Amino acid sequence: MQAVKEENQEISEVKNGSVVTPKGFRAAGAHAGLRYSKNDIGVIFSDIPANSAAVYTTNRFQAAPITVTKDSLEKEQKLQAIFVNSACANACTGKRGLADAYQTRSWVAEKFNIPEHFIAVSSTGVIGEYLQMDKIQKGISLLDPKATSESSEEFAKAILTTDLVTKRSCFKTVIDGKEVVVGGVAKGSGMIEPNMATMLAFVTTDANISSEHLHTALKEVTNHTFNQITVDGDTSTNDTVVVMANGLANNAPLSPSHPEWKKFIALLQSVCANLAKKIARDGEGATKLIEVQVLGATNDEEARAIAKTIVGSNLVKTAVFGADANWGRVICAVGYSNAKIDPEKIDIAVGPYPIMIHSEVVPYSEKEVTDYLKSELTKFTVNLNIGEGHGMAWGCDLTYDYVKINASYRT
The missing domain is CATH 3.60.70.12 (L-amino peptidase D-ALA esterase/amidase)
Structure with missing residues (x-):
């Protein structure tokens, strides 16, 4: 790549x-x-x-x-x-x-x-x-x-x-x-x-x-x-x-x-x-694009798998919809992705804001992160720090309108 x-x-x-x-x-x-x-x-x-x-x-x-x-x-x-x-x-x-x-x-x-x-x-x-x-x-x-x-x-x-x-x-x-x-x-x-x-x-x-x-x-x-x-x-x-x-x-x-x-x-x-x-x-009912970049994985395939797991998490998607700076949902998705990780080495950033470095929480402004999440594009960056693999995935937030659209798709 x-x-x-x-x-x-x-x-x-x-x-x-x-x-x-x-x-x-x-x-x-x-x-x-x-x-x-x-x-x-x-x-x-x-x-x-x-x-x-x-x-x-x-x-x-x-x-x-x-x-x-x-x-x-x-x-x-x-x-x-x-x-x-x-x-x-x-x-x-x-x-x-x-x-x-x-x-x-x-x-x-x-x-x-x-x-x-x-x-x-x-x-x-x-x-x-x-x-x-x-x-x-x-x-x-x-x-x-x-x-x-x-x-x-x-x-x-x-x-x-x-x-x-x-x-x-x-x-x-x-x-x-x-x-x-x-x-x-x-x-x-x-x-x-x-x-x-x-x-x-x-x-x-x-x-x-x-x-x-x-x-x-x-x-x-x-x-x-x-x-x-x-x-x-x-x-x-x-x-x-x-x-x-x-x-x-x-x-x-x-x-x-x-x-x-x-x-x-x-x-x-x-x-x-x-x-x-x-x-x-343009996901059904979506208001925001979510982009996830994963760096430092053992290979590109593992990086892509983790990125897609994060962007596909309903909890991550709803947090983005609500502009809730609940980054714990991101680390949770990393953990159940089945890809190789070292739980002691992970960095996470929400947009330009570092949240975690080497699995330790760093000081950040809740208001600044929340304001960032209100924009039409939300980026998450995860660095596993164990290799050279990297990958990206894209998705959207999960909204009330998604349910409305699909509850009446044929009518």
């Missing part, structure tokens, strides 16, 4: 960038009638077939769209279009649901005159309900993808469920003297306990990279970003991260042996980390 940090100095954010900022990508969103009035279907389209890779929810009840997307990628590991619908997850819908997902793929292929196996299909919404196929078919005919900020925003709106805001990200760098851009869009608000969960993320890049090496990069980056967020500890049935790379930047093919491979990893990670934090901040 140190190499990734160093490469970040050569990476810059593209303001107002999106999935259509990389060369050769377009997007669209439309209202098919699956929801009352909002956009509910969308497509991301590459002008040429793109080398692609994906990772999926670990829930053993994987929804029909995941089966179809896996089938598409097994053919040539290329995609040219990603079709998404909201309002209905098409999960736990048996043979009919699977047939509907394949039919959707077929209609998209007809619309854009491309092979069916160049299409990924994704759905989000209520589990156990069937797609309204007449509306899906009519909606597909309305899709007219364009390479504009407005069209990418229409797509971003189409994939939302209980989200309050759309989530876009875009960064660029120079590789082999060529500008390489990565853009991303995501949705996710509740049931965000990836490996992954009710979270969809779609990433585009004009980088020249094979599907094999793209998958390697995606797995590495996912472990440090999307797999490090949690809202409520639940894991859903649908969710997917898909990356498409069409090669139009014309850099030399990227691989782990390429001299600027780490720069590409850092570029991809910048986009995914940015999206992950936006998902965590």
Whole structure:
């Protein structure tokens, strides 16, 4: 991870960038009638077939769209279009649901005159309900993808469920003297306990990279970003991260042996980390983003595990919501994380305020810490002081509104 940090100095954010900022990508969103009035279907389209890779929810009840997307990628590991619908997850819908997902793929292929196996299909919404196929078919005919900020925003709106805001990200760098851009869009608000969960993320890049090496990069980056967020500890049935790379930047093919491979990893990670934090901040009913950094662990994996344990603690989350400087909940979460620690060596800070050094409480201002906890971002830093491992995790506070939203999700 140190190499990734160093490469970040050569990476810059593209303001107002999106999935259509990389060369050769377009997007669209439309209202098919699956929801009352909002956009509910969308497509991301590459002008040429793109080398692609994906990772999926670990829930053993994987929804029909995941089966179809896996089938598409097994053919040539290329995609040219990603079709998404909201309002209905098409999960736990048996043979009919699977047939509907394949039919959707077929209609998209007809619309854009491309092979069916160049299409990924994704759905989000209520589990156990069937797609309204007449509306899906009519909606597909309305899709007219364009390479504009407005069209990418229409797509971003189409994939939302209980989200309050759309989530876009875009960064660029120079590789082999060529500008390489990565853009991303995501949705996710509740049931965000990836490996992954009710979270969809779609990433585009004009980088020249094979599907094999793209998958390697995606797995590495996912472990440090999307797999490090949690809202409520639940894991859903649908969710997917898909990356498409069409090669139009014309850099030399990227691989782990390429001299600027780490720069590409850092570029991809910048986009995914940015999206992950936006998902965590938009947790159902959330008012604050929580960021936990763990240093000095025996290795990065243990550091990430501890960070995620802390950010997933309901007691930590409620303390942040109430701006209660109850740091004992943080040390408690460290203790039950099952990672290796030395109970005599732990440092803890809340934002800029040291609370504990080498497991001894140090003087601090209760008022200053409480005032800090009232801000929209709460950072906890834990140093175990036993190794070089470090990791981060993101989540949100737990509020009264979370219960209200989920008590009436279908009504």
